[in-house]
Amino acid sequence: MTRTPSDTQAPAAGKRRGGGLLLALITGLLLLAAPLQGAPAKAAAKESCFDCHSDKDLTKEGPSGTTVxxxxxxxxxxxxxxxxxxxxxxxxxxxxxHPGDGNPVPKxxxxxxxxxxxxxxxxxxxxxxxxxxxxxxxxxxxxxxxxxxxxxxxxxxxxxxxxxxxxxxxxxxxxxxxxxxxxxYPQVASQYQESIHGKALLVKGLIVAPSCNDCHGVHDIKRSVDRSSPINHANVAKTCGKCHVTVEEVYNKSVHGQLLAKGDPRGPVCIQCHSAHQIETPVSGHFKAGSDMVCGKCHADRLEHYRDTYHGKAMALGKANTASAVAACYDCHGHHDVLRAADPNSRLSPGNIVNTCKQCHANATVSFTKYAPHANPMDRKNYPVLHYVFLIMTTLLVCTFSLFGAHTLLWLIRSVWLYRHDSKQFREAKIKIQEDDEQFTRFQPFERFLHILVVTSFLLLTITGMPLKFYYTDWAKAIFRFFGGADVARTLHHFGAVITFVYFALHVSTTLGHFWRNRGFLKDPETGAIRLNRIFKAMAHPDSMIPTKQDVKDFVAHNRWFFGKGPRPEFDRWTYFEKFDYLAVFWGVFAIGVSGLIMWFPEFFSKFMPGWMINVSLIVHSDEALLAAGFIFTVHFFNTHFRLEKFPMDTVIFSGRISKSEMLHERKRWYDRLVAEGRLDSFRVKDEWEAWKGIARSAGYIFFSVGLVLLFLIIYAMTSRLAH
Known part of the structure; x- marks a missing residue:
């Protein structure tokens, strides 16, 4: 049997197909085995590295001799x-x-x-x-x-x-x-840790609170000047808005957000008000205390005149840290929703401003809102009334201090000249005045009591009021801290005002009572008819505190004596400068008292007067208070205590008596009049003054010293501001 070609080729093809399958199988096995072979290789590589690097003492010399x-x-x-x-x-x-090559390790x-x-x-x-x-x-x-x-x-x-x-x-x-x-920001770490963000994340464990990368990015951190940086001025609101969604929406509609949207660099963003890393809760007193300065970075002109108001002064003196803090900028203008006053949605629009004021002043009215919180008295165009009131008060200050400053200086020069030319006689006369046993009553006990009220209330008002006027000084802040803050100082100031009204009412009522009890002098002794001219006659009496022609003559004569052109005038019971002091109290109580009441009860007074009268009251109150304090601590102190013949203190207001030698030296006309009228003995006094004059002197020195310290602080504050 013979084989055909096909019979002989079939087995060969089968062999080829079987060999291909075998090759594929072997290849697959090799591929599957590769990772199994790589893992031991990697592990072996690690183990070979760890042969050395597992040694805890293994080091190398690094840069600058350091050990790595x-x-x-x-x-x-x-x-x-x-x-x-x-x-x-x-x-x-x-x-x-690597183990021995000595080459640097590649990065x-x-x-x-x-x-x-x-x-x-x-x-x-x-x-x-x-x-x-x-x-x-x-x-x-x-x-x-x-x-x-x-x-x-x-x-x-x-x-x-x-x-x-x-x-x-x-x-x-x-x-x-x-x-x-x-x-x-070299202190960024500590600032962040103390911020509201840092405490929320690190202390409270709120994982939603922002950390560094939430604001700055992760791998793409860039400088703030880079336009693509999340902390670039134009992008800050968006960055913060990732968490504060609603706030960003409100901000974008505000006047600040609208400026930013237009590309105006003046549009402030979150970090300009809240800072970059020191962000604190806005309800804290510390945040409020610094908020006016934050707004003032852009609105310097508004801040300057805000500081002239009680709000601004109390803020600068630390009242923002108390529970009942005064109004800061955002209390009136809004927080993130700041809008122009003309905008119907603005807190200061005509439809909303009353409710804005009612946040603090519950009884605020439309008239009350006419108060100008940023008024500039130097701006005649926009604030004409305030401007002219400011000019009047400034003129009064300048004229008063110029006139009586010159008067005091001339008197001092004349006294020093006399002392240098006859110091022995001067000292002997002073000793005689102080040691003279023959004493006469000059002030009744009730008058001395009233003066004690005047002194104590005036010093209390000055101590608690002048720090507000000179709020920018360290001593003003120290005084308010001593009292426990602006609220306590304000309460004490009001208490001093009440004492002022009490002594003023007591004096006026007793004066009117005296006038009523002696009203018979108005009647003509013959006809019994009322003669009004008798009032003017009584006013011109030497015992009256009303200035007369004689006072003008005494003023002229006194000034002639300053220049050595005439004898020293012989005064009566009251001198022309004492009458000025007396009447100045009436003007001061009226000007300071009425303006102070308006500022004390602004809501009540704004019911029947425009709110800008509060601004007028502030100018009058502040300048008149400065005039009173400056005059008392300089002119009055000199007339009463600084004169060489009186130094270091005249205790007549405490003792109520004056020696015969002093009467003859200073008030000879009064002495001669009492002798001529036969009333001298009715004024003669001799009692227990010697036993308690030390206590009175001590009290006087305390009052006197406090006044001098306040005078120094006022002068320092005024000169320091002028220097800047």
Missing amino acids: PLFVDAGRFGGSVHASLSCKTCHAELHKD VKCGTCHTEQDKVYQGSIHGMSKAMGASAAANCTDCHGNHYIVPVKQADSPVYKMNLSRTCSKCHANKNLTDEYKMK
């Missing part, structure tokens, strides 16, 4: 995200003879695997700084670690949200680095 540890914990490495990689995956450029290139992240990093401030040669610029390992990198969301990762601020602070709280690279 080379120990790698195999156990911790096994728990890292790179545990499955061989050492050479990262350290690919190590030489074969690890994370970008080999993390290509996209590396590309972003290269365009960041860290990457660009590194490329420009800033060796200390942060790289991958500075943030993520090296051999023990774990997933970002793992709690022990250095870039886990709860740990990130500490990781960033390794560089940003390093004084050497912040100084070297002139970093903008």
